[in-house]
Each structure stands twice: as structure tokens, then as C-alpha cells.
């Protein structure tokens with residue numbers, strides 16, 4: 001049995017034993033501390049309370065590394081991708097009642113544009129947008145993550161695969177765990193080509209100031225706040 005297949009089976013068994021399902025474990029997952037996604041609006045945050053098509057932001061696995069959480073409104077199925085080095089990995093698809101909830105690092109794999117408090121050039125577009133595919137064809141499609149810095153376009157239904165622009169690899173995926181008895185969502189890890197070290201090298205100082213911490217590489221503890229991108233960033237650029 002291949003290591004990949006063995007790991008997948010083990011992950012499924014662990015999930016079943018814990019009484020939670022379905023579980024977005026990836027065979028190539030880098031595990032971090034399991035963190036509950038919560039809202040500070042006094043409302044209990046559950047998968048059912050998410051607004052379909054609304055991009056949310058949370059920070060994981062570090063307190064200063066932003067991620068998107070999106071209910072796409074349609075199921076997102078498992079797929080095979082490759083990172084910048086050609087290493088392949090399997091994205092396990094969406095979670096939630098309709099397998100439509102996905103999470104990705106919101107750090108663009110091109111030059112690391114990401115949501116900041118003042119502005120975000122990277123955004124999720126539930127409505128159709130026009131873009132140029134990697135082979136130069138003009139395309140129009142909805143449900144895309146679009147980075148307006150240099151027009152990289154990612155497909156969140158397909159593991160954030162790059163559809164257009166200069167991005168060299170998909171956005172790193174965030175592993176989610178959905179509890180179908182409570183509706184709770186947890187982040188449990190990250191997989192694919194992440195940009196965390198490069199992000200800290202380039203933006204660590206600013207991230208520390210933005211989050212009012214000495215160490216932006218501090219890992220998230222047991223919970224992390226989820227908020228609408230439009231509430232977190234003062235200006236969200238759409239293209």
C-alpha cells in the first residue's frame with residue numbers, strides 16, 4: 001500500500017473515532033493546533049450561519065497569517081494539485097452540510113499580496129469576472145479568488161488551482177474539520193505550498209504592528225476569530 005493511501009485511511013479512522021465528519025484531512029497535511037472558528041458578535045458561529053458567497057477572514061496557523069473561509073454554495077470535490085516544486089498533493093474538498101465550505105491561505109503565491117487592515121487586493125468574487133487564462137484566452141467565470149495586484153486568479157472549487165496570471169502555485173489550503181452535531185468548524189492544519197516563511201521575511205515587521213504583538217510567528221492557540229473580509233479590511237479591491 002502506498003504511503004499516501006495508508007495516510008488517508010488512517011486519517012479517516014481517526015475522524016470516525018472522534019465522532020466528527022466529514023473531515024478535511026489531507027495526506028500531505030502539516031498539522032497545527034486545532035482551532036475553533038468563532039465570531040465575537042455574540043452569535044454562535046456554525047457552518048449554517050455563514051452567508052453563501054461572502055468571503056470571511058481568519059488567522060491561522062499563525063496569529064498574523066490571513067486565510068479565507070468561503071461557503072461557495074456548491075460542493076467542492078477532492079482534486080490533485082502540485083506546488084511550485086512539482087510536488088503533488090491531494091486537496092480533500094469542501095466540508096459542511098453540502099461540502100461547500102473551503103478555506104485557503106489568503107497570501108497570494110505570486111508576491112504575497114494579502115488582506116491588511118487598510119486594504120485587500122486579493123478577494124473572492126462570487127459574481128462572474130473576466131480574466132485571461134494561462135494560455136491567454138479571455139474567460140468569464142464566477143466563484144473565483146482574484147488577486148488584483150497582478151491579476152492572478154485561483155479556483156476555490158478546485159483546491160485554489162491557478163487559472164490565470166503569474167501565480168506559480170495554488171494558494172495553500174487550510175484543513176477544516178466540521179462537526180455535524182454542533183455545526184462547529186475547526187482549522188486543523190495547512191497543506192500545499194505555503195508562503196509563511198517568505199511572508200514573515202517580507203511582512204513580519206508590519207504584521208507585528210498590525211496585530212500589536214512582538215512575535216507575528218506566534219501560533220494560534222485553540223480558537224481564532226472569523227470576520228467578514230469587508231469588516232477586516234477598510235477597502236477591498238475588486239477586479
Ligand code: FES
Pocket residue numbers: 108109110111112113147148149150151152165166167
Ligand atoms: S501578488 Fe497576487 S498576482 Fe501578484
